Amino acid sequence: xxxxxxxxxxxxxxxxxxxxxxxxxxxxxxxxxxxxxxxxxxxxxxxxxxxxxxxxxxxxxxxxxxxxxxxxxxxxxxxxxxxxxxxxxxxxxxxxxxxxxxxx
Numbered sequence: 001x002x003x004x005x006x007x008x009x010x011x012x013x014x015x016x017x018x019x020x021x022x023x024x025x026x027x028x029x030x031x032x033x034x035x036x037x038x039x040x041x042x043x044x045x046x047x048x049x050x051x052x053x054x055x056x057x058x059x060x061x062x063x064x065x066x067x068x069x070x071x072x073x074x075x076x077x078x079x080x081x082x083x084x085x086x087x088x089x090x091x092x093x094x095x096x097x098x099x100x101x102x103x104x
Contacts, residue, residue, distance in 0.1 A: 010035045011043050014050040021052060 011017055011031060020026045020034070021043075028040040028047070037043070047054055089097075 011037075011046045014052075017043075017046055017050060018052060021047060 017031070020031050021028070026034075028043040031043045032038070032040045035043070044054070
């Protein structure tokens, strides 16, 4: 990805920002990376300043995913169950919880 150092020609320019965010559908994270920024806050601030409607978090602008890509997303880390789901408590642990609840 190409990084641009002159912010005046990037996220501080309404037309450039519309091109990247609306037309090309880049995320605020990707735009920040192009501009050499570590965080997206400046990009979000500029979008608001120029009254450019923000997309919902994680939303893509008119991007269609292939079935292969959808399958990869479903198998991704964030889609897994929490570490404690389906775990059984030992009798000692259950008793300890019961005793702590009785004290209240």
